[in-house]
Amino acid sequence: xxxxxxxxxxxxxxxxxxxxxxxxxxxxxxxxxxxxxxxxxxxxxxxxxxxxxxxxxxxxxxxxxxxxxxxxxxxxxxxxxxxxxxxxxxxxxxxxxxxxxxxxxxxxxxxxxxxxxxxxxxxxxxxxxxxxxxxxxxxxxxxxxxxxxxxxxxxxxxxxxxxxxxxxxxxxxxxxxxxxxxxxxxxxxxxxxxxxxxxxxxxxxxxxxxxxxxxxxxxxxxxxxxxxxxxxxxxxxxxxxxxxxxxxxxxxxxxxxxxxxxxxxxxxxxxxxxxxxxxxxxxxxxxxx
Amino acid sequence: xxxxxxxxxxxxxxxxxxxxxxxxxxxxxxxxxxxxxxxxxxxxxxxxxxxxxxxxxxxxxxxxxxxxxxxxxxxxxxxxxxxxxxxxxxxxxxxxxxxxxxxxxxxxxxxxxxxxxxxxxxxxxxxxxxxxxxxxxxxxxxxxxxxxxxxxxxxxxxxxxxxxxxxxxxxxxxxxxxxxxxxxxxxxxxxxxxxxxxxxxxxxxxxxxxxxxxxxxxxxxxxxxxxxxxxxxxxxxxxxxxxxxxxxxxxxxxxxxxxxxxx
Numbered sequence: 001x002x003x004x005x006x007x008x009x010x011x012x013x014x015x016x017x018x019x020x021x022x023x024x025x026x027x028x029x030x031x032x033x034x035x036x037x038x039x040x041x042x043x044x045x046x047x048x049x050x051x052x053x054x055x056x057x058x059x060x061x062x063x064x065x066x067x068x069x070x071x072x073x074x075x076x077x078x079x080x081x082x083x084x085x086x087x088x089x090x091x092x093x094x095x096x097x098x099x100x101x102x103x104x105x106x107x108x109x110x111x112x113x114x115x116x117x118x119x120x121x122x123x124x125x126x127x128x129x130x131x132x133x134x135x136x137x138x139x140x141x142x143x144x145x146x147x148x149x150x151x152x153x154x155x156x157x158x159x160x161x162x163x164x165x166x167x168x169x170x171x172x173x174x175x176x177x178x179x180x181x182x183x184x185x186x187x188x189x190x191x192x193x194x195x196x197x198x199x200x201x202x203x204x205x206x207x208x209x210x211x212x213x214x215x216x217x218x219x220x221x222x223x224x225x226x227x228x229x230x231x232x233x234x235x236x237x238x239x240x241x242x243x244x245x246x247x248x249x250x251x252x253x254x255x256x257x258x259x260x261x262x263x264x265x266x267x268x269x270x271x272x273x274x275x276x277x278x279x280x281x282x283x284x285x286x287x288x289x
Numbered sequence: 290x291x292x293x294x295x296x297x298x299x300x301x302x303x304x305x306x307x308x309x310x311x312x313x314x315x316x317x318x319x320x321x322x323x324x325x326x327x328x329x330x331x332x333x334x335x336x337x338x339x340x341x342x343x344x345x346x347x348x349x350x351x352x353x354x355x356x357x358x359x360x361x362x363x364x365x366x367x368x369x370x371x372x373x374x375x376x377x378x379x380x381x382x383x384x385x386x387x388x389x390x391x392x393x394x395x396x397x398x399x400x401x402x403x404x405x406x407x408x409x410x411x412x413x414x415x416x417x418x419x420x421x422x423x424x425x426x427x428x429x430x431x432x433x434x435x436x437x438x439x440x441x442x443x444x445x446x447x448x449x450x451x452x453x454x455x456x457x458x459x460x461x462x463x464x465x466x467x468x469x470x471x472x473x474x475x476x477x478x479x480x481x482x483x484x485x486x487x488x489x490x491x492x493x494x495x496x497x498x499x500x501x502x503x504x505x506x507x508x509x510x511x512x513x514x515x516x517x518x519x520x521x522x523x524x525x526x527x528x529x530x531x532x533x534x535x536x537x538x539x540x541x542x543x544x545x546x547x548x549x550x551x552x
Contacts, residue, residue: 180387184454187346188402189375198401202392 024278030271037087045081053236061254071256082238083260089239094219098212100158105165113173114196127163135160143231153232157222172204206283214276217269224265240265291322296354298340314340316518327495329509337518338498342466376406379455383467385447389439396435402458424453445476465497502545
């Protein structure tokens with residue numbers, strides 16, 4: 001009955017408003033394409049054996065052609081195939097970083113904002129401390145200490161990622177805490193945990209989701225940066241940053257080696273930013289009825 | 290039923306280095322509310338009405354004085370007993386827009402007190418939904434509204450949801466903190482009539498806070514007038530409206546267009 005009608009109606013209304021902005025739709029299409037590549041990239045690639053690591057030295061440094069739209073690299077692998085397969089590492093690592101950062105940041109921010117007092121003070125000074133260390137430096141240090149690799153890289157970036165979420169969530173929780181419906185819940189006799197999880201956090205979710213989407217682009221960029229400086233995923237797993245790094249040595253003669261991974265990073269960052277902007281407009285309280 | 294003795298509430302402001310003088314919001318307030326009556330608390334903004342409400346609900350702790358509910362000093366109750374008692378003192382808030390969580394459906398809003406007090410009320414999920422539907426019918430809404438969200442309702446309907454939430458635990462005392470002042474005049478009358486009707490049907494005791502004298506006169510049996518944290522006059526509504534003793538009461542009544550002030 002009405003239980004299912006109301007949310008569906010709300011969704012339809014939101015979808016309508018979202019599609020009013022073609023930039024948001026473009027962002028959504030780009031992100032959807034990237035997600036598809038992340039799931040099926042290695043199978044969609046025209047030269048799956050190149051993705052697996054096989055080389056074809058007879059066809060090194062081929063310029064873009066019909067068979068190789070983005071040329072071939074220094075060992076004769078199809079650049080397009082590598083870029084398509086590389087989406088998986090970038091998207092998965094980016095998602096993992098943002099999710100881990102959100103999880104840790106939300107927990108710390110919610111506790112700080114709700115408890116207040118010295119708990120807030122301690123947790124926030126900890127977050128400030130993290131913010132004073134440049135993320136990339138911290139990631140390099142962690143990689144140096146724990147060794148390169150996907151999991152270490154994600155951990156290293158997430159370590160510098162959570163304070164942003166902690167601050168956002170803390171500020172939102174502090175604002176929501178003063179809302180009348182929270183006072184009402186308190187008068188009913190609801191417990192602190194109930195107030196936090198039922199009344200405050202659901203009302204904090206939207207800015208966090210928007211920030212996650214906006215952050216995805218930057219997380220992907222950071223993953224590529226780490227790949228570029230050689231810490232991160234180990235070869236032969238294709239990764240955009242590492243591909244750029246290799247291509248740098250063959251510039252400018254074999255420019256196509258850099259073009260495709262560079263464009264891929266651009267499209268990923270741009271797509272997630274457009275989507276995030278669209279979501280922000282959608283969730284803007286002024287637009288809600 | 291509710292007895293307040295010598296209640297004083299002082300707010301200490303200022304930080305570690307700067308002391309601003311403490312503000313006394315309530316000074317030696319004493320009053321008692323009998324079972325089944327409507328007790329009105331009148332006062333201008335800033336007179337301490339809301340602070341008194343917050344003290345009764347134990348959202349603020351009184352600086353001194355006692356609040357007794359059915360003979361029990363609320364300050365001496367254990368936290369568990371206090372939680373238990375909250376089911377019996379419920380409140381309808383002034384602002385029907387801000388006091389309902391926009392992320393919760395009407396069903397979740399109205400059944401929440403039952404969930405919080407499920408240990409003492411003992412209703413399962415189905416029982417809670419049935420109770421919510423019954424209460425909604427009593428306040429003039431229907432079961433078709435259960436799965437809607439607050440933003441889909443008008444101000445008057447939202448206040449009915451607020452009243453339903455307050456009544457769902459079958460409380461004995463209902464605190465009404467200016468329940469109609471945020472509503473349109475035409476809707477005010479509907480909500481007031483609903484409140485009068487509910488009181489007659491359910492035998493509720495009302496503690497009605499308002500700055501609107503015509504509303505107080507319509508609803509209340511007895512009235513107390515709060516001015517700058519002090520109760521300046523207290524008595525049966527008719528007596529106070531017909532023969533006000535205090536200068537401030539007279540000034541207030543004179544400002545009321547419909548009332549002819551004798552003398």
